[in-house]
Amino acid sequence: MMRVCTLIAAVVVFVLAGVSCTRVQPEPDTNVVANLAGLPTAYGELVSVTTAAPYPDWAQLWFVDDEGIIRMVRVQFEQKQIHNDVLVIPRQ
Secondary structure, X not given: OHHHHHHHHHHHHHHHHHXXXXXXXXXXXXXEEOOHHHOOHHHOEEEEEEEEOOEEEEEEEEEEOOOOOEEXXXXXXXXXXXXXXXXXXXXX
16 A cells, blocks of 8 residues: 555656646747848858858858958858858958
């Protein structure tokens, strides 16, 4: 009888623990915008597209403007996302 009560108490504890837990939602990446239509023409001509093995879902678009400034924009085409941080490499 004591084993049955202990087993029932353990089951009740596990059920209550499972019910009381809430799933933690991951924080959205605030550096990513879901809008591929927002690439400014001031970035210049698209000269190359590259990928990086550690980020297989992303591609890097390389632009050069009229002043020779190089910009790299990271995009994810499947989810239609563009990263807010644009790498700007000025030329001297």
